[in-house]
Amino acid sequence: MKYVSHYECVLCETRYPKTYTGNTCEQCSDQGILDVIYDYEAMKETVTLQYFKNNPKRSLWRYAPLMSVELNDFSQTLMVGWTPLYRSYKLAKSLNINTLYIKDDGLNPTGSLKDRASVVACMKAIEQNNRIIACASTGNAASSLAGNAARLGLKTVIFVPKRVPKGKLAQLYSYGAEVIKIDGDYREAYALSKSAINTFGWMNRNAAINPHLVEGKKTVALEIAEQLDFNPPDWVVCSVGDGCTIAGVYKGFYDLIQLGLIEKIPRLLGVQSEGCNPIYKAFKYARPLELALENTIADSIAVGIPRNPLKALKAIEASGGAMMSVSDNAILKAGKILSSQEGIFSEPASAAALAGLIKALEQNIITSDERVTIINTGNGLKDTDAYTAQMEEIPLMKNDLETFKEYLQRKGRKL
Numbered sequence: 001m002k003y004v005s006h007y008e009c010v011l012c013e014t015r016y017p018k019t020y021t022g023n024t025c026e027q028c029s030d031q032g033i034l035d036v037i038y039d040y041e042a043m044k045e046t047v048t049l050q051y052f053k054n055n056p057k058r059s060l061w062r063y064a065p066l067m068s069v070e071l072n073d074f075s076q077t078l079m080v081g082w083t084p085l086y087r088s089y090k091l092a093k094s095l096n097i098n099t100l101y102i103k104d105d106g107l108n109p110t111g112s113l114k115d116r117a118s119v120v121a122c123m124k125a126i127e128q129n130n131r132i133i134a135c136a137s138t139g140n141a142a143s144s145l146a147g148n149a150a151r152l153g154l155k156t157v158i159f160v161p162k163r164v165p166k167g168k169l170a171q172l173y174s175y176g177a178e179v180i181k182i183d184g185d186y187r188e189a190y191a192l193s194k195s196a197i198n199t200f201g202w203m204n205r206n207a208a209i210n211p212h213l214v215e216g217k218k219t220v221a222l223e224i225a226e227q228l229d230f231n232p233p234d235w236v237v238c239s240v241g242d243g244c245t246i247a248g249v250y251k252g253f254y255d256l257i258q259l260g261l262i263e264k265i266p267r268l269l270g271v272q273s274e275g276c277n278p279i280y281k282a283f284k285y286a287r288p289l290e291l292a293l294e295n296t297i298a299d300s301i302a303v304g305i306p307r308n309p310l311k312a313l314k315a316i317e318a319s320g321g322a323m324m325s326v327s328d329n330a331i332l333k334a335g336k337i338l339s340s341q342e343g344i345f346s347e348p349a350s351a352a353a354l355a356g357l358i359k360a361l362e363q364n365i366i367t368s369d370e371r372v373t374i375i376n377t378g379n380g381l382k383d384t385d386a387y388t389a390q391m392e393e394i395p396l397m398k399n400d401l402e403t404f405k406e407y408l409q410r411k412g413r414k415l
């Protein structure tokens with residue numbers, strides 16, 4: 001918190017002192033999401049190129065001075081962040097672009113970018129002496145919170161929609177969360193979590209509402225910049241659900257501009273699924289957000305009432321970016337491409353980013369000479385059914401070499 005100056009409502013711009021412990025603006029309630037504002041002049045004295053060069057921490061805590069956490073002992077947390085940024089050669093070639101990077105956040109301890117926010121939520125809970133954290137989630141925020149909390153000895157109460165994928169549920173069960181499965185969709189899970197949190201006074205990890213979580217998510221952008229020697233790409237592509245991830249990506253690059261460490265903020269391409277694309281529609285038609293059905297295989301971005309549309313839309317606009325909407329079919333195809341060409345297995349919501357990039361290239365929104373980074377936000381092991389459902393049946397074979405040879409011949413397969 002050392003360099004936090006104050007909080008500011010994204011809607012009415014009312015300022016709140018850094019001692020304010022509410023989550024949202026008193027005047028605007030849930031629409032009035034707060035933004036953490038820093039004193040960059042003071043921060044500049046510590047956070048320099050040399051600071052990064054000399055920093056041995058290989059986790060998101062290397063960015064602690066740029067975050068809104070008070071405690072400074074991070075030795076007990078899971079190791080979140082500092083995930084690899086791969087240069088892609090094969091996929092770049094097949095897409096006919098010169099420079100493509102993949103930031104693999106599926107390698108975080110619970111398998112998604114959400115760990116960056118969850119570990120911050122846990123630290124805030126410890127700061128505030130609150131031992132119980134609650135959230136509603138399509139899956140990853142939940143499993144990530146449960147995992148990070150388990151490590152730190154905190155309790156979690158998790159509200160999930162009826163069709164949460166098995167992989168995520170298995171994580172929740174194993175991490176020991178109190179799981180409440182709602183007979184309904186994410187919107188309903190969110191509504192019950194909100195009234196339960198208000199009633200019982202638990203710590204709220206609902207990402208949009210809690211201003212500190214975007215500060216955790218922004219570390220993905222700080223890492224992308226640092227891993228590219230502070231020469232960030234022209235475009236960063238990621239999928240959009242509530243909108244906190246893309247808002248965080250913007251904030252990370254914004255911080256670095258303020259510190260004079262980079263010269264431009266990459267343009268942001270936000271991607272939603274055709275089955276649930278309220279932020280895409282609000283952006284494209286420049287009209288107020290309308291709620292949407294949650295009808296897509298990409299469960300992590302199936303968010304019918306996004307909670308952070310304002311921050312997300314502002315981020316995309318301010319970066320000179322764009323939005324894409326892609327079909328479930330295109331998402332599954334992109335997931336297969338990412339796995340088979342780069343060895344990166346991604347859940348559908350994450351593969352949506354690549355599907356969006358492919359579409360943006362077709363429409364000449366992104367051109368082949370621009371440098372692009374896509375963020376792999378979630379590991380494919382979380383939702384294996386999405387992929388096995390499309391597999392053709394694999395015949396059972398006897399343990400017999402002749403049968404195997406005949407099979408290869410019949411199929412015309414050369415290995």
Ligand SMILES: *Cc1c(COP(=O)(O)O)cnc(C)c1O
Nearest residue numbers: 140241242243244245300377378
């Ligand atoms: C949560 C999530 C997103 C989208 O993040 P928002 O903050 O909801 O916009 C994208 N991909 C995966 C895998 C996620 O879990």
Ligand SMILES: [Zn+2]
Nearest residue numbers: 009012025028
């Ligand atoms: Zn306000």
